[in-house]
Amino acid sequence: MTTAQPIAAPASPEFAPDRPGVPEAARESLIRARGLTKKFAEFVAVDAIDFDVAPGESFGFLGPNGAGKTSTMRMIGCVSPITGGVLSVLGMNPAHDAALIKGRIGVVPQQDTLDMELTVRENLIIYGRYFDLSRREAGRRADDLLEFVQLTDRAKSTVESLSGGMKRRLTIARSLVNEPDLLLLDEPTTGLDPQARHLLWDRLYRLKQQGVTLVLTTHYMDEAEQLCDRLVVMDKAHIVAEGSPRELIDQYSTKEVLELRFPVGVLETLGTELDGLAERIERLPDRVLLYADDGEAAAAAAHARGLRPETVLVRRSSLEDVFLRLTGRSLIE
Amino acid sequence: MIATRMLPALGFAPRADRLVERNIMNYRRTWIVLVSGFFEPLFYLLGIGFGIGALVGNVTGPDGHAISYGAFVAPGLLASSAMNGAIYDSTFNIFFKLRYAKTYDAILSTPLGINDIAVGEITWALIRGTLYAIGFLAVMVVLGLVQSPWVILALPAAMLIGFAFAAVGMAATTWVRSWTDFDYIFVVTLPLFLFSSTFYPLSVYPEPLRTIVSITPLSRCIDLLRSLALGELSPVLLVDVAYLLVMGGVGLWVVSRRLDKLLLK
Incomplete structure (x- = not known):
């Protein structure tokens, strides 16, 4: 931690x-x-x-x-x-x-x-x-x-x-x-x-x-x-x-999170293209969060499907992700 | 919590002295503010007692003797200033600490309770008022406005007035939402000051107005102080004392209830 x-x-x-x-x-x-x-x-x-x-x-x-x-x-x-x-x-x-x-x-x-x-x-x-x-x-x-x-x-x-x-x-x-x-x-x-x-x-x-x-x-x-x-x-x-923070992350989230940010308007057009890329997918107003134990692999799979996000970020899961999972909302709105 | 609420407000305030200590700490650096409170009634006494007094000449005292207008008006001014001082201290100062500085929220995180705050703040207003009353009585002696040795009892009487008005003023303050709401308090205190026989005897009023005015609180205070200053003792003074004790007691009880509701929610 x-x-x-x-x-x-x-x-x-x-x-x-x-x-x-x-x-x-x-x-x-x-x-x-x-x-x-x-x-x-x-x-x-x-x-x-x-x-x-x-x-x-x-x-x-x-x-x-x-x-x-x-x-x-x-x-x-x-x-x-x-x-x-x-x-x-x-x-x-x-x-x-x-x-x-x-x-x-x-x-x-x-x-x-x-x-x-x-x-x-x-x-x-x-x-x-x-x-x-x-x-x-x-x-x-x-x-x-x-x-x-x-x-x-x-x-x-x-x-x-x-x-x-x-x-x-x-x-x-x-x-x-x-x-x-x-x-x-x-x-x-x-x-x-x-x-x-x-x-x-x-x-x-x-x-x-x-x-x-x-x-x-x-x-x-x-x-x-x-x-x-x-x-x-x-x-x-x-x-x-x-x-503990670690236990909560282990229990309610994956090891890593892949964050994809798309140009304005593109996010809404995405349909089934993201399906199956990760254990769980959260769509936020400005980006998509893909929960996967191997974020790099998920990013590669998304690229292989022809998805071209503006930015790609792989990070470790945090308590924010736990909260999102548990409540469906961000902590700070 | 329920048990604490059921205790009589006066019965349980073991740490009220800490509030007084806090206020002394504050005024140790800003004592000049305290001094100003002494001058207000003094200026009234000089302006009205001697200025207006020169026009009025002598007035007839309660026992038929002629007394100077200054000697007549001085006890009225002492009572009024005891009221005004107590109201001032228990309204503006309390409101600031209650709503803005959150002083009492901080204090309630310590072993002090609501009753300590209520009793402590009213005690402080009382101490302050007592100092002013001593100063004012000394000026009366120096200016030769004292008619009777009974005037010595005007000091505890002035303290009682301070207690009664501080308790009621603090109780009223618990309902105040903004600074402009204080206008309502002064809509009450200014007419009391002007019309409660401070400057002239109650006998100028026709009935039933006289009776109505005579049961307002400042009239009772002035009756008490003027009677003592002029040496005219009667059993009515005991009624005045009881009136003020009840007023202060009820005020203190309301303060405890209201602070409990506002701060321990």
């Missing part, structure tokens, strides 16, 4: 997971959901889903906008009461132990919710105070975390003056101020440029190496492949598949 960019230095010791043990009941699953359901009036946002997240693993919800990912994350984060089913987080019930659970999780929301009236460092200190840290300890952690997300030189800046990537990094730093056992990240890199995304991924990878359990939602396949040990694919309030 895709490997994350090499991490040179081991995790800095001050961020070692020096935290009280997880309750015995939760050792098996940090999060356990059975028949978990969320309704808003008549609208069903999450429809009776089951999943488990093990301690130390990095777990992803992959799906398009509106699939129910954020609703699920909000229920786990104890800011949205469940409508039905069973949900246990860190061995506790969000309906009764919200303050206790929230004390041990970190949350990176989809939309930045930094305190616009405070400076960068003050944001971290007051957040630490919300978790009952002493002022001295909150200040110490703020300085360490600013170092970790490379914002030390911006400590006294206002939040407004930060770039989008810096704000996300500050939000991640803020989510770590209570040294959480579980980190919830709702689309952590949406809207960031590639450089900012890689820097964030690097920080998240380090946290994962330190034993922090990561649960994230994304509609980016590369992000899921970079960060997730295991993921579920969500579509229209349901979980439609579950496994």
